[in-house]
Each structure stands twice: as C-alpha cells, then as structure tokens.
Amino acid sequence: MKQPFFLAYWLVLLAASAICGSAFAQRSLSVGSHSMEPTLRQGSQVTIDVVGALFYVPRRGDLVVFQPPHIDKPQLWISRIVGIPGDTVEYSDDKKLSINGSAVGRVSVGEFQSVATAGNAGFPKEPQQMFEETLDGSRYRVVFDRSVPGLRVDSMDWINAQRACTLSKAVLRCSVPPDHYFVLSDNRDRANDGHYWGLLPTSNIAAQVTKTSSN
Numbered sequence: 001m002k003q004p005f006f007l008a009y010w011l012v013l014l015a016a017s018a019i020c021g022s023a024f025a026q027r028s029l030s031v032g033s034h035s036m037e038p039t040l041r042q043g044s045q046v047t048i049d050v051v052g053a054l055f056y057v058p059r060r061g062d063l064v065v066f067q068p069p070h071i072d073k074p075q076l077w078i079s080r081i082v083g084i085p086g087d088t089v090e091y092s093d094d095k096k097l098s099i100n101g102s103a104v105g106r107v108s109v110g111e112f113q114s115v116a117t118a119g120n121a122g123f124p125k126e127p128q129q130m131f132e133e134t135l136d137g138s139r140y141r142v143v144f145d146r147s148v149p150g151l152r153v154d155s156m157d158w159i160n161a162q163r164a165c166t167l168s169k170a171v172l173r174c175s176v177p178p179d180h181y182f183v184l185s186d187n188r189d190r191a192n193d194g195h196y197w198g199l200l201p202t203s204n205i206a207a208q209v210t211k212t213s214s215n
Contacts, residue, residue: 026050026210029065029076035191036078038112038130038141039063040212046078047211056208058181060084060099061138063209066183070197076206079193082135083174083182091172091195095150095188097133105134112143114187128189145189152196162198174199181205 031044040046048065049056058064062081067074083089083099090098097104111127128143151172165174172195176182180199185191194200 027207031078033191034114035185035187035193036063036080037114037187037190038143039186040078041115045213046209048207049210050207052210053205053207056205058084058202058205058208060136061140063212064181064183065206065209066200067204067206068192068197069199069201069204078209079183079185079191079200080140081181082184082194083176085176085178085180087176087182089172089174089176089182089194091150091184093150093170095144097184099135106131106142109141112141114143114190128187140186142186142188148189150189150195165198179203 027048027050029046029048031040031042031046034042046063046065058081060081060083063078064081065076065078068077082097082104088100090096092098097106109130109132112130113127126146128145130141130143133140133142151167151169164177164180165172167173174182174194176199179202181202182198183194183200185193188195
C-alpha cells in the first residue's frame with residue numbers, strides 16, 4: 001500500500017494550520033458521491049478540524065474523512081465509525097449490524113428517493129428503505145436497496161487477507177485489532193466501505209467531520 005504522499009500532504013496541512021492559526025484549522029470539503037445519503041447528499045459541504053485531528057480518538061457513530069486503504073491514489077472518503085479497537089463487528093447478508101454480539105438498534109422511518117436515480121442505471125429506480133439507527137447514543141438514518149444483497153462474495157479475497165476478518169456467504173465478521181476501525185456508510189448498499197474491504201487503519205484517518213450542511 002502506498003500512503004507516503006497522503007501522509008506528507010496531511011502533514012503539510014497540519015503545519016500550515018499551526019502557522020496560520022484557527023482560520024486554517026477548519027477545512028471545508030465537498031461530498032463527491034451518494035454513499036452517505038440520506039445524511040449527506042452529493043455536493044453537500046462538511047467541515048473537518050485539521051488541528052484537532054492530532055488528538056482525535058474516533059468513537060462509534062462518528063463521521064470521519066479517510067484515505068481508503070485499498071486505493072493507492074490519494075483520495076479522501078467519508079464514512080461512519082461503527083467498530084473500534086477490541087470490537088467484534090458482524091454484518092450479515094440480510095443487512096443486520098451487530099457489535100460484540102448485540103444487534104444495533106434500528107427502526108423503520110419510511111422510504112428514501114435519491115436524486116441519483118434520475119438517468120443513472122447504477123442506482124435503483126424504486127425508493128429505498130430508510131431506517132433510523134442508534135449506536136452509542138448517536139442517531140442517524142441509513143438506507144437500503146431492496147434488490148441488492150448485503151454482502152459481495154467478490155470481496156472475500158481482500159477481506160480474508162487481513163486475517164482479522166472472515167467472510168462467508170451469510171456473515172462478515174471482523175475482530176477489530178489495535179490501531180484499526182470498521183466503517184460503514186449510511187447508504188449501505190451503494191457504498192464502497194468496510195463491508196467490502198474490511199478494516200481501516202488509524203493512520204488512514206485524516207479527521208473527524210465536525211459540521212455538515214446539505215445542499
């Protein structure tokens with residue numbers, strides 16, 4: 001995995017923040033995909049605390065900006081922390097999420113229609129199912145596509161190579177080791193996140209999202 005450019009880039013930002021003060025400490029980013037719907041639509045703006053990233057310890061439910069571990073080219077993606085070091089995370093083909101043997105609370109709140117469905121063959125034309133999920137006091141909404149399975153078998157080689165995760169046709173199970181996290185996006189079936197590629201190293205986390213604004 002090639003991360004030096006990403007790390008060097010972020011160190012430059014941190015140095016500039018220290019020199020320029022608080023005005024540079026907050027950085028605004030534009031959301032480039034639909035993977036965090038319904039929480040964040042494509043084109044929404046998020047704010048991250050560049051200086052605070054030095055002392056940040058991720059918690060379950062947090063939104064974070066990170067470098068995807070399976071991609072060499074420097075990029076910044078957004079997902080939600082659901083598993084922290086020491087956790088056992090399970091995500092099933094029927095799209096149920098469990099942490100340390102306890103199911104994460106989820107209640108139906110209707111349907112969601114993404115603007116991405118217009119003229120895009122990669123998205124469902126029918127409304128998605130929408131639920132409110134509660135994790136460690138954080139409440140947020142997640143959506144699912146009725147026609148898409150919860151797990152992709154073609155992810156097996158990548159995930160099993162990490163050794164901390166196993167993937168069967170029914171359940172992905174990850175024992176999160178030190179200095180790693182497990183992330184999921186809120187548009188669960190339309191996101192490239194931890195249930196496709198496994199664990200996220202701490203070193204790949206750039207910052208916590210501290211403020212969001214939908215377009």
